[in-house]
Amino acid sequence: MSEFYSSLVKRHSKCRRLVSMKRRARLDVRKRGSNLFRRKLTTLKKLIPNREAIGGLDGLFRETAEYIMCLQMRVKVMRIMVNVLTGSDE
Structure with missing residues (x-):
């Protein structure tokens, strides 16, 4: 029994x-x-400028989305400038 x-x-x-x-x-x-x-x-957080003012996770995502839109707008402006300065009509 003890073995059991x-x-x-x-x-x-x-x-x-x-x-x-x-x-x-x-x-x-x-x-x-x-x-x-x-x-x-x-x-x-390191990629987003003015990150000190960001409050919470939702604020970080909101600031990230705004920053992405800002960068996209800069690219559009630069493309327009290149087209104007080179004289190409695309």
Whole structure:
């Protein structure tokens, strides 16, 4: 009878170890994902001018969208200037 109990105890401890390892692995994945997200946000903040005035995540995304539109407008203006200065009619 003691062999039966010892095998049960061994299986139980092995099962607990596996559950613990799986739980730890899930937490590690969450931490890595969170760190990756933070790094990407930090990189995005570095790209946007006047980033000190940005408040919160929604503000960052709004400022990013406005900055992209501003850059697109600059490209259009530069294309027009090139066309005017080179005399090409496109």
